[in-house]
Amino acid sequence: xxxxxxxxxxxxxxxxxxxxPPLPRAAFEHLDALFRLARRxxxxxxxxxxxxxxxxxxxxxxxxxFVPGTNLRAWLFRILRNLYIDGxxxxxxxxxxxxxxxxxxxxxxxxxxxxxxxxxxLERLRSVVADDIEAALRELSVDARTxxxxxxxxxxxxxxxxxxxxxxxxxxSRLSRARxxxxxxxxxxxx
Amino acid sequence: xDHREARTHLIDRRRGTLDAASRAAxxxxxxxCEACRHEDAADAxxxxxxxxxxxxxRAPDSLRRSLEARxxxxxxxxxxxxxxxxxxxxxxxxxxxxxxxxxxxxxxxDPMLTEAVNDHLRVLYSEHPxxxxxxxIHQVKPWFEGRVDFAPVVPFAGDEDFLQGxxxxxxxxxxxxxxxxxxxxxMITLFVFRAEGLLWPTVATLPVGDVRGxxxxxxxxxxxxxxxxxxxxxxxxxxxxxxxxxxxxxxASGR
Numbered sequence: 001x002x003x004x005x006x007x008x009x010x011x012x013x014x015x016x017x018x019x020x021p022p023l024p025r026a027a028f029e030h031l032d033a034l035f036r037l038a039r040r041x042x043x044x045x046x047x048x049x050x051x052x053x054x055x056x057x058x059x060x061x062x063x064x065x066f067v068p069g070t071n072l073r074a075w076l077f078r079i080l081r082n083l084y085i086d087g088x089x090x091x092x093x094x095x096x097x098x099x100x101x102x103x104x105x106x107x108x109x110x111x112x113x114x115x116x117x118x119x120x121x122l123e124r125l126r127s128v129v130a131d132d133i134e135a136a137l138r139e140l141s142v143d144a145r146t147x148x149x150x151x152x153x154x155x156x157x158x159x160x161x162x163x164x165x166x167x168x169x170x171x172x173s174r175l176s177r178a179r180x181x182x183x184x185x186x187x188x189x190x191x
Numbered sequence: 192x193d194h195r196e197a198r199t200h201l202i203d204r205r206r207g208t209l210d211a212a213s214r215a216a217x218x219x220x221x222x223x224c225e226a227c228r229h230e231d232a233a234d235a236x237x238x239x240x241x242x243x244x245x246x247x248x249r250a251p252d253s254l255r256r257s258l259e260a261r262x263x264x265x266x267x268x269x270x271x272x273x274x275x276x277x278x279x280x281x282x283x284x285x286x287x288x289x290x291x292x293x294x295x296x297x298x299x300x301d302p303m304l305t306e307a308v309n310d311h312l313r314v315l316y317s318e319h320p321x322x323x324x325x326x327x328i329h330q331v332k333p334w335f336e337g338r339v340d341f342a343p344v345v346p347f348a349g350d351e352d353f354l355q356g357x358x359x360x361x362x363x364x365x366x367x368x369x370x371x372x373x374x375x376x377x378m379i380t381l382f383v384f385r386a387e388g389l390l391w392p393t394v395a396t397l398p399v400g401d402v403r404g405x406x407x408x409x410x411x412x413x414x415x416x417x418x419x420x421x422x423x424x425x426x427x428x429x430x431x432x433x434x435x436x437x438x439x440x441x442x443a444s445g446r
Contacts, residue, residue, distance in 0.1 A: 023262050023263070025263060027262075028255070028258065028259060028263060031250045031254070031255055031258065032247075032248075032249045032250050034250070035248070035249070035250035035251075035254065036247065036248055039248065045251075049251065049254050052250065052254060052258070053254070053257070053258065056258050056261075056262050057262075059262075060262055122232060122233060122236050125233065125236045125237065125240060126236065126240075128240060128244070129244065130244045130245060130246055133240060133241065133244060133245050134245070148241075152241050152242075152245070154316045172199045172200075172203070173199050175202065176198050176199045176201070176202065179202070179234055179237055180198070180230075180234075182237065183233055183234070183237050186237070186240075
């Protein structure tokens, strides 16, 4: 289970501040994509549901901070990503810390094996199946997984920058490195 | 431009979002760098893999219901709802009579309807909506040989509905030959797949060529479904449903 901040627990609806606006209905249009990211971050259906529930609860808590007309989608995904990292950090309170992706950005693109050239890599890539892709994604760091998956969901680089709290130039280089790393992993699965 | 910078720009180049100066510098680099050209090809293949093979699951309905019950904004006050309902009733009734003849609705969770719209949206938002560019239906159809385990029967190439090309996708649990048309500003996707074993509508009244089908709507898209022989067809677009019916008739009959 995720260990999330107790301050994000639900308010009883009757006790909500009446002058604070409700969560825009448009927020629910992003539910499928939020669940997909949560599922691929946590690797578990139940934890993914918990994470999405918590994301909406946190969004309700913080809804007064959302500025209408700004990017609701990026705001929601940033909440989800931060919640996951916070919960994950507490759950992983061990001496050995897994990389989040922003601690050593250069390492994300490191390729351990010899790069394949020509048609061989393409042929290997073409032979992978959905399970291979899911497994390879799980081996990426949290931010690398996030950036690849949200790019796939159609996020612009400006939106990704908002979600990951970095600039667009950093998004470009992280996305490039994350995809290179994913290809490297897929080559291994395709053997 | 060095290799590192070049590779950072490759995806933007493929998506057409690279500024002119960077694009020119990148093209110069690529012309003399086989490694980066290979990188570009491999990354394009990765995009195709992610688009086609990574399942796109929906959030569980129980989660959706729970969240909406808890956090969705309240609907309008009862008094206003009643007044608005009365005002809309007359127009709604008239529309309903018309719609009754045009649409045979089924529950929104109908898996074929949901899948057709999801797949259509995936095509719309795909980096590479077609894998083979159209030079006409006679160039696109042979491309599917060896890629799907059936021969898609599509006798109509489109007139106003210009065929953009084709690709292979998954429709529920099976491969589908995908044809992408463009009618004015609207993209139209035709999925052709093996019909056996799917939960087809029990009543099909819409004439589609010399067979019968159904038309339904979901999330702003219209979906025409019909069967012919062993094959099933799903035509999806946000274009006018009457235009879709016309196109479906031509696709089904070749006329």
